[in-house]
Amino acid sequence: MLYIPGNNPAMLQQGGIYGADSLLLDLEDAVALNQKDAARILVRNMIKSIDYYNAEICVRVNHIDTPFGLEDLEEIVPLQPDAIRFPKTESVEELTNLIKIIESIEDKHGLPHNKMTLHLMIETALGVQNVFDIAKFSKRVDAITIGGQDLTADMNIKSTKDGSGIDFARKMIVMAAKANKIDVIDTVFVDVNDEEGLRLETEYAKQIGFTGKAVINPRQIDIIHEIYMPTDPEIRKAYRIIKEFKKNKKLGIGVFAIDGKMIDAPIVTRATHVLELAQIDLDTI
């Protein structure tokens, strides 16, 4: 997911070319207070006119408690981007209010309530504590994400490269997402020149369960794709598992072995996921 400042026309125009899976057009922290109106108008017009190819479009609005939040929603919700990203989510009550506002705007424009989804950012200690309830509250919530910079500020700790201060929060948020079967996206890595640091952090995020990572520079996209994309041996292995699974299934066998190793349902699920990431149609196997 590539962050693009909502007040930067050149970057907004080029957003679709870098191969990011989704684009986050930002009206919140990337935009100075005196630029908020301009960014809102620019993002609105860019969504209408620019071809972002296959990328999912998500707009981060300002918090509803700020003077800009409501206006952002009124301008953006009618455009029905793929998702709205809501910052600093802390409680179910807050979420109830947000969804009410979004749905009333949708009603006003005769739009359905089930098209545009919500990405919720967990960026405070309170949000982390409430994350499970937040994640399960509405079917419209299809992703949650950790905001590392704001969270360290809220916790009054230093942001470090090893991420030790937010490690617990990362894992809490991942678990809440997994429990509710929704996506969970890791925070940005701010040093754009440190490719090795980005690689290490992304590998860790993948290892503990994040389904993706946000980036602030297009140069970071390839490294993240490289880490998240299965390798050739992984794809070959998954292909073999599914092929054997289908063969055994026809014979009524649920558990079988490949090269002496037991293959059961969880391993088949993982193999399926690998092939999906590699964009291999399971029906062709």
Place this chain on the structure above:
Amino acid sequence: MKNVIGREIPEYINGVGKIDMFVGAWQKLKKGWMDEVTIPPPNKAKLPHQSKICQTLEEAIIKTSPKSGMTVSFHHHLRNGDNILVNSIEILAKMGIKNITLAASSLNEVHNPILKYLKDGTITKIWSSGIRGEIGKAISEGVLDIPVTIHSHGGRVRAIHTGKINLDLAIIAASAADNEGNATGCKGKSAFGSMGYASIDTRYAKQVIVVTDNMVDYPCIPISITQNFVDYVVKIDSIGDASKIATGSTRITKSPIDLRIAKLAANVIEHSGSFKNGFSFQVGAGGASLAVAKYIREKMKTSEIKGSFILGGVTSYGVDMLNEGLFNTIFDVQSFDAAVCSSLIDNSHHIEIPAALYANPFNCGCMTNKLDIVVLGALEIDTNFNVNVITGSDGTIRGASGGHSDTASGATLTVVVCPSFRGRIPIVKTSIHTVVTPGESIDVLVTERGICVNPLKPELEEKLIKAGLNIRKIEDLQIEVESIVGKVQEIEFTDKIVGLIEYRDGTIIDVIRQVKHHG
């Protein structure tokens, strides 16, 4: 009349004569010889132990008996740090010499001070592979009565062989030389590497002056220019600004768009069928071109592919690839930084080559003919894949033909990398201001918004589609670009022709017209 690629060119141009029209990239080579007659190099003699040393550049120039109407040549290996060209022209102007034909292998911003000599009749004709800065702008506005001729690096050699460029005096800067004129560009405080473009000048000019700021004991080693061609030798304080000679063009770009284009281009190369053991490779310096080398270097390591040779303008990045064993040899006609100089001296597989061997179409095989893959830039490209690298979006001369058409003609796979638009200026267009390299010699265009394969190469397109690359029609890309940046208001030109674009075989592929002034 219109030539074979549809460019409107008069059959006769005042000051030039009858125009020999471009007939296709390889048509004139098919015969196996050149129709034009080759002129002999000059006969010269020196008495034994006769000194060639002059105390000043002025003294040396005076000794060559300069005359109005003469042709003077310079190389551009000092790039934007060159002190020699401007100093020499100033000396000639002070002597009252007029109607000079300037045959510099390329002209850069550093040469802006000679503009006044274009205005006062000191310089009346120019031959060059590229013109940048104020001179290009002034020529586009019509400062000279006779159109300049833009040639390729290979084409310049051909033009000198045939006497189209008839050199009276070559003033050759060297970073080290001895008292007989043996010279190199690899040593000294002003080292610039290969002297590939200067070689032909020393062989054909009636008089040759070597200028250096680093006089060394006889013999100067390595020898790029040999004493048997040199009439006079001058030691001066500085041949140029070393910081501008090493342009720093070896740094890999951080521009996300250039990197994106470079990565796509590397994917194209990987799946083209030309990326295999023993392949030869050329990329430009800077921007997306050099970044392609970064990705190719990674792919060569991963796929354990070893190349044959790197050709052309050489960066320290290429030297690193040689030292890593990724390529066997570098053939170096022009080098870009100090690191390249030490490699030229120390590594026997890093070989300096003259422009004739690099790219002259009329011999038994220049090295561009052996090239498998070349990556080139573009200022504009049209939907027939014709490329402009000479005139900018305002219609004025501001670029260089260089080895663009030479390498495109020779390489098995020619990849053009450029953004589809810059700022609000479209690069992919239905028609371009000037054609330097014909579309028939371009195989693939790689932009940030997709890859377009020349319809003349359907097998290549098939391979790339099979590899899962985003291949689209160039016409569709052009329409998308226009939908983003809008329709451009066309630049207006007068009928006056200010420049000829000479293809490498000596035919005229296009002309540059004077930009119309308003108000």
